[in-house]
Amino acid sequence: MAGIYIHVPFCYTRCSYCDFYKTTDQQLKDEYIKALCKEIELNRTFFLKEDIQTIYFGGGTPSTLSISELEKIILTLKEFASFKNLQELTLEVNPDDVNEEYIKDIVALGVNRLSMGIQSFFDSHLRKMNRRHNADQAQRAIHIANEMGIKNMSIDLIYGLPYMTFDEWKENVRLAIASNVQHISAYHLTFEKGTLYYDYLKKGKLKEVPEESSIEQFDYLVSALKDAGFEHYEISNFSRKGLESKHNSNYWTGMKYLGLGPSAHSFDGINRMWNVRDLRKYCHALLNDQSYTEKETLTDTDRYNEFVMLGLRTQKGFHLDFMETFNSKIKHHFNNELRHQLKQNNVVVLDGFCFVSEERKMITDSIISDFFYVD
Numbered sequence: 078m079a080g081i082y083i084h085v086p087f088c089y090t091r092c093s094y095c096d097f098y099k100t101t102d103q104q105l106k107d108e109y110i111k112a113l114c115k116e117i118e119l120n121r122t123f124f125l126k127e128d129i130q131t132i133y134f135g136g137g138t139p140s141t142l143s144i145s146e147l148e149k150i151i152l153t154l155k156e157f158a159s160f161k162n163l164q165e166l167t168l169e170v171n172p173d174d175v176n177e178e179y180i181k182d183i184v185a186l187g188v189n190r191l192s193m194g195i196q197s198f199f200d201s202h203l204r205k206m207n208r209r210h211n212a213d214q215a216q217r218a219i220h221i222a223n224e225m226g227i228k229n230m231s232i233d234l235i236y237g238l239p240y241m242t243f244d245e246w247k248e249n250v251r252l253a254i255a256s257n258v259q260h261i262s263a264y265h266l267t268f269e270k271g272t273l274y275y276d277y278l279k280k281g282k283l284k285e286v287p288e289e290s291s292i293e294q295f296d297y298l299v300s301a302l303k304d305a306g307f308e309h310y311e312i313s314n315f316s317r318k319g320l321e322s323k324h325n326s327n328y329w330t331g332m333k334y335l336g337l338g339p340s341a342h343s344f345d346g347i348n349r350m351w352n353v354r355d356l357r358k359y360c361h362a363l364l365n366d367q368s369y370t371e372k373e374t375l376t377d378t379d380r381y382n383e384f385v386m387l388g389l390r391t392q393k394g395f396h397l398d399f400m401e402t403f404n405s406k407i408k409h410h411f412n413n414e415l416r417h418q419l420k421q422n423n424v425v426v427l428d429g430f431c432f433v434s435e436e437r438k439m440i441t442d443s444i445i446s447d448f449f450y451v452d
């Protein structure tokens with residue numbers, strides 16, 4: 078079983094907080110499609126061996142691709158991979174790319190899940206984030222997708238914005254619930270190096286929100302979505318029952334995935350590979366039979382740290398039996414830390430699974446770092 082991630086690096090504008098690999102130069106689209114199709118072909122052995130369950134078009138902004146460009150990619154995938162057990166085909170879309178015809182066309186291509194970058198329902202926030210859509214377009218896009226029968230839609234929200242009041246956050250959560258979507262991802266703003274917001278932070282033009290505000294916003298999110306019937310299945314992700322993101326859940330449980338496109342990462346269970354984070358270099362390498370990817374073999378320590386990090390972010394946690402796959406030093410460290418974390422009521426062990434207790438969810442990151450093992 079495996080998933081495929083396709084990175085579409087094109088955006089029309091740069092959001093002030095974003096550090097995903099992207100370009101606003103649309104000129105290399107044709108070359109990108111050619112290079113991507115070549116990369117698909119080069120991975121024919123992977124497609125022969127693996128049962129593909131999920132495909133995820135992320136970015137960047139996949140909805141900057143035309144329907145014929147998307148079709149070309151999907152048809153090339155179908156040439157080499159079997160779609161017979163495909164459960165989920167997700168496309169990330171920007172609200173202002175959505176209209177009735179667009180939804181009809183992507184559904185015809187097999188897309189059965191949408192992930193929409195809403196971020197906020199307030200124009201003032203969207204402008205400050207340099208998003209290219211406005212609040213009306215956000216509402217309209219969700220409405221169209223609902224009307225067109227999309228039954229598996231996720232929206233993204235951002236909290237911890239320095240200029241957002243608690244009442245505005247409550248309103249964003251209320252509108253997200255009222256929008257009748259099946260999945261909500263909510264991420265706290267982080268100031269990543271290389272972004273405009275990082276510069277603003279360094280120059281004192283923006284300040285991080287106090288920790289109490291972050292906790293207040295997160296606690297409100299969790300309780301409001303719980304009351305509305307959403308399951309909190311991963312620290313930043315909430316869904317209606319049975320509509321968790323299958324693709325992302327596979328990442329969190331350590332399944333194999335193949336990443337295609339510039340900057341995309343892959344994991345085969347032992348090795349991690351990553352493609353060059355530069356569209357021009359990516360296209361040039363692929364189209365001239367040169368190397369475009371790097372690889373590292375995970376050590377036991379890397380595997381353990383990653384396993385603990387991904388597992389503890391999920392509601393279900395990880396099964397303790399899995400610890401048997403690590404060396405004795407790591408097992409010893411884990412058992413000591415587990416005893417300590419259980420005493421603090423930070424984690425719970427139930428039916429063999431270890432997970433973060435409900436009341437400590439907000440400090441998940443610090444619990445995870447306590448579990449980390451350093452050689």
Ligand code: SF4
Nearest residue numbers: 088091092095136137
């Ligand atoms: S947040 Fe999305 S749309 Fe905005 S710049 Fe980043 S990848 Fe592009």
